[in-house]
Amino acid sequence: MPDIKFSTSQKTAIVDEIQKYFEKELDQELGQFDAEFLLDFFSEKVGSYYYTQGLNDARAILDDKLDTITESFYELEKITEFG
Incomplete structure (x- = not known):
């Protein structure tokens, strides 16, 4: 399987959604770096x-x-x- 790559605008939108989810559902603020790290983790481990x-x-x-x-x-x- 090829690596999952997102454009800059896609990655920005996904990271924004992750941050919103953490804020709304978990009542936790998630920084940009942590949200990107989480996206990369899920892309690598679950994306396939x-x-x-x-x-x-x-x-x-x-x-x-x-x-x-x-x-x-x-x-x-x-x-x-x-x-």
Whole structure:
């Protein structure tokens, strides 16, 4: 799995959300550095689970669409005397 990399704006937004969560849900103030450290930790240790689940979800959608396309081809077939 490739490393999970965020753009600067994405990282800023995620860090902001982490800080808001800690403030609202845990009544704790979390500094910028600590929030970034937490994001990096979860990206490294947990990110692969989300990444893999996302791939599995995308694969399931693609398989479903391919089944629909395959069925459409069968519907288009013309009956011939040979088969």
